[in-house]
Amino acid sequence: xxxxxxxxxxxxxxxxxxxxxxxxxxxxxxxxxxxxxxxxxxxxxxxxxxxxxxxxxxxxxxxxxxxxxxxxxxxxxxxxxxxxxxxxxxxxxxxxxxxxxxxxxxxxxxxxxxxxxxxxxxxxxxxxxxxxxxxxxxxxxxxxxxxxxxxxxxxxxxxxxxxxxxxxxxxxxxxxxxxxxxxxxxxxxxxxxxxxxxxxxxxxxxxxxxxxxxxxxxxxxxxxxxxxxxxxxxxxxxxxxxxxx
Amino acid sequence: xxxxxxxxxxxxxxxxxxxxxxxxxxxxxxxxxxxxxxxxxxxxxxxxxxxxxxxxxxxxxxxxxxxxxxxxxxxxxxxxxxxxxxxxxxxxxxxxxxxxxxxxxxxxxxxxxxxxxxxxxxxxxxxxxxxxxxxxxxxxxxxxxxxxxxxxxxxxxxxxxxxxxxxxxxxxxxxxxxxxxxxxxxxxxxxxxxxxxxxxxxxxxxxxxxxxxxxxxxxxxxxxxxxxxxxxxxxxxxxxxxxxx
Numbered sequence: 260x261x262x263x264x265x266x267x268x269x270x271x272x273x274x275x276x277x278x279x280x281x282x283x284x285x286x287x288x289x290x291x292x293x294x295x296x297x298x299x300x301x302x303x304x305x306x307x308x309x310x311x312x313x314x315x316x317x318x319x320x321x322x323x324x325x326x327x328x329x330x331x332x333x334x335x336x337x338x339x340x341x342x343x344x345x346x347x348x349x350x351x352x353x354x355x356x357x358x359x360x361x362x363x364x365x366x367x368x369x370x371x372x373x374x375x376x377x378x379x380x381x382x383x384x385x386x387x388x389x390x391x392x393x394x395x396x397x398x399x400x401x402x403x404x405x406x407x408x409x410x411x412x413x414x415x416x417x418x419x420x421x422x423x424x425x426x427x428x429x430x431x432x433x434x435x436x437x438x439x440x441x442x443x444x445x446x447x448x449x450x451x452x453x454x455x456x457x458x459x460x461x462x463x464x465x466x467x468x469x470x471x472x473x474x475x476x477x478x479x480x481x482x483x484x485x486x487x488x489x490x491x492x493x494x495x496x497x498x499x500x501x502x503x504x
Numbered sequence: 505x506x507x508x509x510x511x512x513x514x515x516x517x518x519x520x521x522x523x524x525x526x527x528x529x530x531x532x533x534x535x536x537x538x539x540x541x542x543x544x545x546x547x548x549x550x551x552x553x554x555x556x557x558x559x560x561x562x563x564x565x566x567x568x569x570x571x572x573x574x575x576x577x578x579x580x581x582x583x584x585x586x587x588x589x590x591x592x593x594x595x596x597x598x599x600x601x602x603x604x605x606x607x608x609x610x611x612x613x614x615x616x617x618x619x620x621x622x623x624x625x626x627x628x629x630x631x632x633x634x635x636x637x638x639x640x641x642x643x644x645x646x647x648x649x650x651x652x653x654x655x656x657x658x659x660x661x662x663x664x665x666x667x668x669x670x671x672x673x674x675x676x677x678x679x680x681x682x683x684x685x686x687x688x689x690x691x692x693x694x695x696x697x698x699x700x701x702x703x704x705x706x707x708x709x710x711x712x713x714x715x716x717x718x719x720x721x722x723x724x725x726x727x728x729x730x731x732x733x734x735x736x737x738x739x740x741x742x743x744x745x746x747x748x749x
Contacts, residue, residue: 273541274534274678278669278711285667289519296518331671417662420686421693422530424523426576433519441665445711448666466523466690 265301266338267294271329278445281328284456284498285436288323291353291366292432294337298351302341302392315375318368318432319348322403322457325364327357334358344393346382347371352398365400378463406459406495409485413471414442419464419488430464439484439496442474447500451480455499462493510546511583512539516574523690526573529701529743530681533568536598536611537677539582543596547586547637560620563613563677564593565648567702570609572602579603589638591627592616597643610645623708651704651740654730658716659687664709664733675709684729684741687719692745696725700744707738 275286282290299305299316309315329335335357342350348369355364372381383389415438425431435458464470464486470493473485484496520531527535544550544561554560574580580600587595593614600609617626628634660683670676680703709715709731715738718730729741 273538273670274676276671277666278671278673280671283667293518421522421688421690422528422682422686424690425518426521426523426525428523431519437667441667443666445666445669 265298265340266336267297268334268336269293271331271333271335273331276331277448279448280331282330283437284323284325284440284453285433287325287328287355287364288321288436288456288458289433290335290337291321291323291368292318294339294353295351295368295370298339302389304386304389304392309372310375313375314372314381315427316370317373318460319371320369320403320405320457320459321366322368322401322455323364323366324400324455325355325453327361327363328452329357329363335363336360340394340396341392342367342394342397344383344386344390346384347380349383349389349393350402352396354398365398367398367400367402369403401455403457403459406457406483406497408492409473409475409483409495411473411475413487414474415470415472417470419466419468419470421466423464424466427463428465432460435460435464435486435494435496438470438472438486439498442472442482442484450503451500452503453498454501455497457497459495460493461495462488462491464488464493510543510585511581512542513579513581514538516576516578516580518576521576522693524693525576527575528682529568529570529685529698530678532570532573532600532609533566533681533701533703534678535580535582536566536568536613537563539584539598540596540613540615543584547634549631549634549637554617555620558620559617559626560672561615562618563705564616565614565650565702565704566611567613567646567648567700568609568611569645569700570600570698572606572608573697574602574608580608585639585641586637587612587639587642589628589631589635591629592625594628594634594638595647597641599643610643612643612645612647614648646700648702648704651702651728651742653737654718654720654728654740656718656720658732659719660715660717662715664711664713664715666711668709669711672708673710677705680705680709680731680739680741683715683717683731684743687717687727687729695748696745697748698743699746700742702742704740705738706740707733707736709733709738
């Protein structure tokens with residue numbers, strides 16, 4: 260069933276690229292979340308639709324595999340579909356293609372519905388009509404998994420500022436990815452490329468909270484991250500690097 | 505002469521807005537710089553045209569006056585024209601209108617041409633054909649002025665990271681505006697609005713340099729900023745606030 264399968268086009272903008280003219284992982288994440296938003300709107304279950312019933316979507320987990328990062332001004336197409344709608348979470352998948360229609364990336368995400376007043380998860384069984392968008396179509400990649408604790412000394416400590424805060428009053432999801440990406444020097448980006456990125460969002464981060472970032476290379480080129488706010492886990496992430504081609 | 509007067513449309517995206525659903529000053533600056541880039545390309549004197557002769561544009565000064573900040577998903581139109589082309593710098597002006605065609609902002613900018621190898625200013629007299637784009641049309645606002653030194657203790661000190669660096673290997677212009685905007689708490693943004701923003705770009709900021717930020721309220725609601733890198737002035741800025749309507 261192709262009902263909920265849709266393709267959205269994006270052009271990589273100057274603000275999306277790094278010093279090597281490639282879209283950053285943060286920019287790719289932002290494009291995926293924008294795609295999710297567009298498709299949820301098209302399906303009639305966007306943030307604004309959910310807001311009408313005092314609910315909202317929260318991203319629980321995301322895994323992204325990139326074979327090639329698009330360059331500045333390149334046009335890309337993101338195909339997305341809902342794989343399944345459970346009671347506690349829903350899975351949305353993505354395929355990313357370049358202008359030559361070559362597949363350059365894949366992603367899979369899990370979302371929960373929360374009540375915006377209590378901030379507690381809601382059972383999706385009550386969402387009339389959403390289940391018909393569950394296509395059952397999987398994606399051929401390892402799903403985002405639950406990541407473990409990262410210990411050691413923080414590599415960075417700072418406070419959350421105005422520019423980090425989005426319309427929900429929380430640090431926006433893209434900022435987490437920037438903070439994680441910022442753990443590597445330019446030299447690492449010159450020599451290596453991010454092959455897989457995974458993130459678990461655990462707790463919302465608020466204005467003026469103190470952030471500590473922890474990193475651990477568990478195997479060669481397999482990095483685990485943890486962002487803590489006031490000592491509490493806010494998110495965990497993983498980046499698998501490969502030698503740049 | 506309307507030859508070089510052109511209007512460009514933008515839609516305020518989720519990543520452009522702050523916790524109050526309004527475009528940030530950093531996002532507005534980015535839109536203005538993008539507009540400048542589009543129009544310079546249309547005139548045949550874009551960055552890529554200049555790169556062909558080993559040159560580039562650098563922004564020296566920018567002043568922005570906002571009467572009303574556009575909201576998320578709002579469409580705005582930015583009209584831009586070159587006022588004059590001198591030997592050392594060129595002036596470009598902007599008018600910003602909302603969907604109801606009401607003027608919501610104005611801006612004026614000064615640019616120099618540099619040699620990308622020596623990083624030194626070049627005489628624009630050699631730029632054949634650029635002078636015909638100088639319309640001589642001024643804008644009814646105070647031009648960006650040279651701002652003075654700001655002393656005292658830094659309000660923030662941090663290192664420049666991967667996400668701050670653009671394709672030129674320097675901190676991108678929008679990031680400076682974010683760092684300045686981040687000197688205010690959410691409470692200030694709740695109670696006040698930025699009426700005028702001015703920035704002087706003095707020195708480029710590189711990866712891993714240590715940044716210190718200085719602020720001084722010279723008169724009520726008139727804030728002066730200085731960003732220093734390794735003790736040297738990188739930029740000076742000014743924000744004039746007004747009570748939010």
